Amino acid sequence: MLKTLQIKDYALIENIFVTFKKGLNIITGETGAGKSIIIGALSLILGERADSDAIRNGKNKAVIEGIFDNSGNETARKFLISNQIEIFDELIIRREVSIQGKSRAFINDTPVSVSTLKLLGNLLVDLHGQHQHQSLLYPENHLHLLDEIAGNENLLQQFGDEYQRFYSSNIDFKKMITNANNVREKKEFYEFQLKEINEVSPEKNEDEKLKSELKILENSEKLFSTSSEIFQRLYEDENAIYNQLNEIAIKLSELNKIDASFSEKEEDFNSALILIGDVAEYLRNYQNGIDISPERLEEIRERLGVLLLLKKKFGGSIDSVLKNKEKIENELSLVENFDEEIKRQKNNIEKIRTKLSKLANEISISRKSVVNKISAGIKKQLENLGIPEANFDVRLTKKLPGTDEDYYVIINNQKYKLFPNGIDAAEFYISTNIGEELKPLSKVASGGEISRIMLAIKSVLARKDKLPLLVFDEIDTGVSGRIAQKVGKSMKELATEHQIIAITHLPQIAAQADNHFQVQKIERNGRVLSTITELNEKDKIEEIAKLLSGENISNNAMEAAKLLMHNN
Secondary structure, eight states: OEEEEEEEEETTEEEEEEEOOSSEEEEEOOTTSSHHHHHHHHHHTTTOOOOGGGBOTTOSEEEEEEEEEOTTOHHHHHHHHHTTOOOOSEEEEEEEEETTSOEEEEETTEEEOHHHHHHHHHHHEEEESSSOBOGGGSHHHHHHHHHHHHTOHHHHHHHHHHHHHHHHHHHHHHHHHHHHHHHHHTHHHHHHHHHHHHHHOOOTTHHHHHHHHHHHHHTHHHHHHHHHHHHIIIIISTTOHHHHHHHHHHHHHHHHHHOGGGHHHHHHHHHHHHHHHHHHHHHHHHHHHOOOOHHHHHHHHHHHHHHHHHHHHTTSSHHHHHHHHHHHHHHHHHHHTHHHHHHHHHHHHHHHHHHHHHHHHHHHHHHHHHHHHHHHHHHHHHHHTTOTTOEEEEEEEEOOOOTTOOOEEEETTEEEEOBTTBSEEEEEEEEOSTTOOOEEGGGSOOTHHHHHHHHHHHHHHTTTOOOOEEEEESTTTTOOHHHHHHHHHHHHHHTTTSEEEEEOOOHHHHTTOSEEEEEEEEEETTEEEEEEEEOOHHHHHHHHHHHHHOSSOOHHHHHHHHHHHHTO
16 A cells, blocks of 8 residues: 655655545646656656656756555565565655756665666556556466466466476486587597506595505614614623613612602602613614515505596595595496386376376366356446447466477367466457457557556456556546446445545545545745645535536535535
């Protein structure tokens, strides 16, 4: 619902601020007063094209801001979430158009593109009349309306989930085919690479282990001589260190017997002596285990050379060699098991296709079940709105898939092209005169006739159409007084389901208003301005009387105005 609209420096408007309410909001005023300017400004915050020529003379920019009650519009809230726009119960939309022709748009103070603004506008307002913001004229919306009336939400959710699985499975299948064909072409090369790696048969971190062993072998003589020297000095020399330390241990024991304060130091010394003994034992075993083998030394050097060549070919490390081996084995395995994998994936796709076929058929049957109901209801409404010879039809069509097309379902042995929302396309057809051929709704005449057609459609779809605001610009074009009253009553009834803003010249429609606004031109400081005022009960009567009799309001016109309002 549109709560407030503020327009600054746009055409004849200097600065107006208007508060709209629930129900039927009627705007009246003399021709040229600026009624349609207000609707034009509203269309700007719905994403329509901006024209810098519309900026008020002498000003640098025009600013239009609308505040919507967004608390119950779940579709709009999801849109804000998907576009990372902060959500409040109130939705603030602002559009600025500069004299240079530049345009800026904001949703809840977040800068957005005009295309984003237009997408959101399509979720908030359906505007009928001189400014083309007419969602029901677009065939892509017709199927959505059928589904809402038929209550297909759950079926479509199931269908959408299966369609996504079907889409992903087909993509994966095509990638597998392409990949396998590529591998087939490279099979000999891959087999050669795998043979190279397997002939060497490297192990994880093998080169690092060999380098450590090589370092030891290259220094084996020094390791033997140095370890032997240390062992001899500790144990085998005439004045072996270990023997001297044993003598010191005996002396410390003697001191401890005299002075107990040596007890701790004697223990420490004996512990050190044990550690030195352990080191000596390790050195003796180490030197005995040293293998001075020129053959092993040469073997390691050759192995490291082979590993180095392999690393240069496959990424520079043993780890990369092993990863390449795994990749090549997987690629070759794909080719070897290609026929089996194709069969498995094809079976999976066909299972999903079977589910999609069943769901698509159920959705299509459900859509067909409401077609006659919609057509009859709209035709009846059109008769009430002064188009008695109208004929209306909802046409459902299906497409056959191309010869090589994968996206199809099979229903009763017939293939049908598959779309994300089923197999049907829908379009509304209408003729407004007897003997006239039915034509697509998008090609009917413009102006008041379109508005009345839209009003008829909206009246039938009211409880299912989720757009909260409908705007009708001069819906009364070509409508007589008797029909005007029916149009007004139809709008009044529709306003119980939607907020409606309508411009009219007919008193029969104006009399139905829940909230009545008057647009006037005034002169201020030598400039002409458009203003808008909400009328009280007394002013409503006078305005309707003026619509009945012109500027010179008679007593009869006043009584007729009261009678029109009383008969609402």
